[in-house]
Amino acid sequence: MNSRIIYPNDEGGVSIIVPAPECGLTIEEIAAKDAPAGKPYKIVDVADIPTDRTFRNAWEYAE
């Protein structure tokens, strides 16, 4: 899958859900199941996620 699910986490940063390619679920089904209940989330393209993780813990969720 070339999609990711992002949501703001409780530590003030952003969490990124990485789908398992062989799980048999759609990205929407994974979002509904694995994103915390009550949290806003967005489905984005993997290309939108920075690959330089030097300051990973400083990443923020943008509405």
Add this chain to the structure above:
Amino acid sequence: MSTVAVTNLKHESATGNNIILDSSGNAAFADGSASTPSITNDGDLNTGIFFPGADRIGFAEGGAQCGEFDASGNFQFNSGYGSVATAYGCRAWVNFNGTGVVAIRASGNVSSITDNGTGDYTVNFTTAMPDANYSSAGQSQGIVLFQGTSSTTAYRVNTYTFAGTLTDYGTVNIAIFR
């Protein structure tokens, strides 16, 4: 196509029925044993399926028991263990890259991983565990530690350098046993 209608099948030398047929279309076989399985192969009569007791299904090869589903539904096999014993399954596993474009290489019963930050991941199960009392094994190029959050649906781990700093690694493996 012709049909032979019978109730039971019995070899002329057998003391009891070999196969009992009922009106529902079921066929019931004698218990058999590991040395003489009741469901076997013509030409290899000491290999097959037998019924060692109530609610049990046994498997034999070469006249010796090699496996069984016991009365509790546990699957038991030898496979080099030395005896037929219950096998405890890996209920979920994942191999993922925690660097760059974080991605899962391969997995089983894992719907996703959540990248929570540097060296901080949650493994999300496709099918939930029966409880949170499972055991895990983890490996990476550094140290993998239980982060302290586990549930029937997810398990969170951290990866550290040997100096104790949260760090991403190119290969992280997690396996869950229950």
